[in-house]
Amino acid sequence: MSRTYWGGAVVAAMAVIAPSIAFAAVDAETAFVFNTFSFLIHGVLVMFMAAGFAMLEAGLVRTKNTAAICLKNVAIYSVAGIIFYIFGYSLMYTDVSGYIGSLSLFYDTSDAEKALLAASEKTPELIKSVTDNGYSVMSDWFFQMVFVATAASIVSGTVAERIKFWPFMVFVVVLTGVIYPIQGSWTWGGGWLKEMGFSDFAGSTLVHSVGGWAALVGAIILGPRKGKFGPNGQVLPIPGANLPLATLGTFILWFGWFGFNGGSQLALGSAADAAAIAIVYVNTNLAAAAGVVAAMAASQLLYGKIDLTMALNGAIAGLVSITAGPDLQSHYLSVVIGAIGGVLVVFAIPMVDKLKIDDVVGAISAHLVCGIWGTLAVGIFGSGSLVTQIVGIVATGVFVSLVSAVVWLALKYTMGLRVDPEDEFRGLDQAELGMEAYPEFGPRAQVM
Amino acid sequence: MSRTYWGGAVVAAMAVIAPSIAFAAVDAETAFVFNTFSFLIHGVLVMFMAAGFAMLEAGLVRTKNTAAICLKNVAIYSVAGIIFYIFGYSLMYTDVSGYIGSLSLFYDTSDAEKALLAASEKTPELIKSVTDNGYSVMSDWFFQMVFVATAASIVSGTVAERIKFWPFMVFVVVLTGVIYPIQGSWTWGGGWLKEMGFSDFAGSTLVHSVGGWAALVGAIILGPRKGKFGPNGQVLPIPGANLPLATLGTFILWFGWFGFNGGSQLALGSAADAAAIAIVYVNTNLAAAAGVVAAMAASQLLYGKIDLTMALNGAIAGLVSITAGPDLQSHYLSVVIGAIGGVLVVFAIPMVDKLKIDDVVGAISAHLVCGIWGTLAVGIFGSGSLVTQIVGIVATGVFVSLVSAVVWLALKYTMGLRVDPEDEFRGLDQAELGMEAYPEFGPRAQVM
């Protein structure tokens, strides 16, 4: 069963059982309301992650690029939502042949729902025709839409402070309209990876690694910011301008992640679903907390200091790591999985630096490395097969990297990807937007 | 049927149908819980919009007026909530004669609910006496209360940076206690506009235009900030001091708007209501996204640059525009309506400037202009009559403008509305609060 239809199946099962027993179970219409509401309210929490990414990235760039990164985050969420409405959702979830869905435009409410809403008398037949689906059509769309926006938000942080606005937005269109839905159809759309048994509950691979691969390829093709690497190859720190904002962004992401993972149960209309969601919430929180503690301990041991940004990345690392399998019933494993994620990010960030890849916010380490780790962990600790998990990771990585590379390169040799050095020095805010994020705070330290 | 009683009617209908069919429908008590919870959780989302307005406005004023605008936003939400408790709700929703409700003080839980809560044994009779109302009495009050606070928050942004604190708060008392409830009673209270068929699902006119009219009249009477218009009439930009905060504020507003529009379905206790809310969520998001994209495109075409604040205003414009009719079942219309809103705001902001009206945050353009547009759109695309929509817009505009003008002028000639020029130059923070919002960030650019 695919990500989309799981809830419906459960509800159908309930409907069969319900009449035959003395014990009063959730009726089909009540289950429909629960399932729909779960998509909506969890979806709203995920939507707010757009604010989390915006604040995290606004806190970690320099002041001269802050308005530009805010603009990108607002634009990403907007464009992703429209593209996913026009054709993205359809490519991912409608009539998936195995490798891709169908291209039908303008996803829409079902006729059954329209008939029910239009009817002055809500007859049992009309209600049943709607509740047979298990949840409302557009609530599912809404929940899936906020996921694609997340994948795109990951990219903006990595390539910040030097990429041109419009080429970046073109990439976002391709990522959210083509790359994300196609690979998504393989698993959540019910395609070949799902058939093979690949397991990714809420998207360690499907969302976070996808964003991470696209970001990695983008960072390589784009090249590092001026001043990030010294003439002798040394790594020069470029500190973020507003760490309370980065902290806020991380907390918002954590907050939204309960929607991300909890809503991915895809149903709330039975005791089993409710209990499962509770387990997901707890594991999500334990993994994030363990990620923070592990990242703090690791940076204290390695560097003798605790870097705030390492602790924040530890939280995100823990969250990404548990996202493939937050339904584990052994909670201590969540602590283990999250803690390993927290350690991984502390090692990955300097390693990415050593490879001369300039990732402004650490998204490659937090989302790609830990996304891979989380997906493997399901094979190690969970019900999945490790081999299948590796197949899924590799297939997704190859596909996303290749297509991303083609798109990034095409943009590079047509519109151009990178602002010119003077504009980079002045900052994107003045160069591209003609404004300043903090016009009264100054004089600024001259950070190259 | 009025805004208040709609949910109850649906539930009553369900109760009639339920016993006679084999299909298991939502029972009356379950529907009551759903309806109540929808009011509460959606109301909490709307409550958070107070933080959104605070951050948006704090980001768009200058540093010297930042603490003052924060204080105003906290005070507005508080005062509005208390006034609406003491008599505002009653004026709007209780025994509406057509033009105004009754003046009964201290809105309260029903006797039926008190009896149920006090009973040690919850008998079916006690439960039924409560569930017959469809939702809990105070959940509805809570949801309506957060709306009035929104209307008042709109005003503070426009008149920022030069208005005195206490006269402003007096205006807020009149706005939330008299102006808003009276015009609200005409439609949501079941009064004459409702009778006529005026349609405003979640308040493009009733909330956003009301705030916008009050802001417009206030800005005219108050006059522009010193330095906003040059001696030869030229418009001088006064940039906001903290654009990431403005971005955060916009995202919070967007997040809260799902409660604003979604909760305005006023019921969740049936499949039809759940499906309707899902449609509302989707349309709300599509319109906001389209507003952003359209505002970006328009400002790129007109000015050759994308202003971040234009993109943010585009989001708000899209949201306000869809608020009168987010229940449209043709989702592409939401894209159209939101996009037109996004374009409107890009044209309206310089036009307001040309009229020498100083609107610090662009609230008149986003909330009034787009509020009118959204209300018209229901007449154009939705089920409403365009003539009736115009009647509602004009009636509300005339009433709110006139009463606001009287109150603003009365305040001007008694307490005085405007701080003296020296205090305006020093900033309201030092002049009125004796503090600074960012005491360590400086020296400040001397922006007049």
Next chain:
Amino acid sequence: MSRTYWGGAVVAAMAVIAPSIAFAAVDAETAFVFNTFSFLIHGVLVMFMAAGFAMLEAGLVRTKNTAAICLKNVAIYSVAGIIFYIFGYSLMYTDVSGYIGSLSLFYDTSDAEKALLAASEKTPELIKSVTDNGYSVMSDWFFQMVFVATAASIVSGTVAERIKFWPFMVFVVVLTGVIYPIQGSWTWGGGWLKEMGFSDFAGSTLVHSVGGWAALVGAIILGPRKGKFGPNGQVLPIPGANLPLATLGTFILWFGWFGFNGGSQLALGSAADAAAIAIVYVNTNLAAAAGVVAAMAASQLLYGKIDLTMALNGAIAGLVSITAGPDLQSHYLSVVIGAIGGVLVVFAIPMVDKLKIDDVVGAISAHLVCGIWGTLAVGIFGSGSLVTQIVGIVATGVFVSLVSAVVWLALKYTMGLRVDPEDEFRGLDQAELGMEAYPEFGPRAQVM
């Protein structure tokens, strides 16, 4: 009945009633879903209060200590969650003997839930074995966990700007793993205070005063910041560096408090529970609003100005004050209780200063003083006995103060509690973290 089992009892009662009546009531499984979801969604709101505390404190410290306070807040929430999982919850809620629970490690899902989740066919028997508990096991854990984090967050604000990171974290471990759970077991765990009739709905005493007592003792043992008190004993103001962030933090706390108080009804699965939660929401909001208005009025009368931070503390004061009894059915009493809280905080803050206790954010005044007031108010206005309320307040205060003092002193004479004067002057960000919160904003005013 204890905090934990209340919901279950209600549901059990429903199950008895349900079959015997014609009126269709909430069935047991639906009630289970409602109760579980209430714990989860309200718990998520409380979780976000961690962001609220972080922003409030980040806004009220000086720039040189901002990254450190952000780090502490992230670390507190993480450590509290892990400790409460390993043994804290068990000490508080499992087999409470009267004064303490049992020490069983790694709290876990029930066997009944595991069996249900593992079963391919969800039989009525399996469902009933789960729904008999009234709510899912881990949803309750999640909700209780976010409360312990709140208690710890209160402490960090008071002792900010001079405490060493690791000793502080050791204190957090003891507070969240030992002090909080033991005193919590007395009331919410069903221990001796519960037996006596002590009433604290959502934790004016159990959460807020506990944090306040620990903070008070810590502030005394730690001593004031350099420069807080002049050579002749005068109180020198040390203004917070970023008041919009403090405003945001307060709004986030207010937003989260609906989860804090609303979720403390511990059930949503009946009309009575839903109506009760609605009342709780309304009282919570009225008390906070009244706290703001009263604090503004009091500071205008006393000082001739309205301090923004006083208004913010007024909101928190109102919220803390109503937390012991937000289920009051006379809403005007919430206004009274919150307003008295708002006045108390305006008087308490200078009084704490006069006692030469340095509370950076005013947490002792807002959380301890108003926590005591709110607990007394239940004895005065509510159903509780005033004598019993006083016993609970005193017992908790003596226990928490004594144990906190032992721990703070033990830390002082082993690891050392306080950074050395040079580090305090440089700021904790550079001294302990090796970074700056706002590296580009400067030059900074030299605030001692």
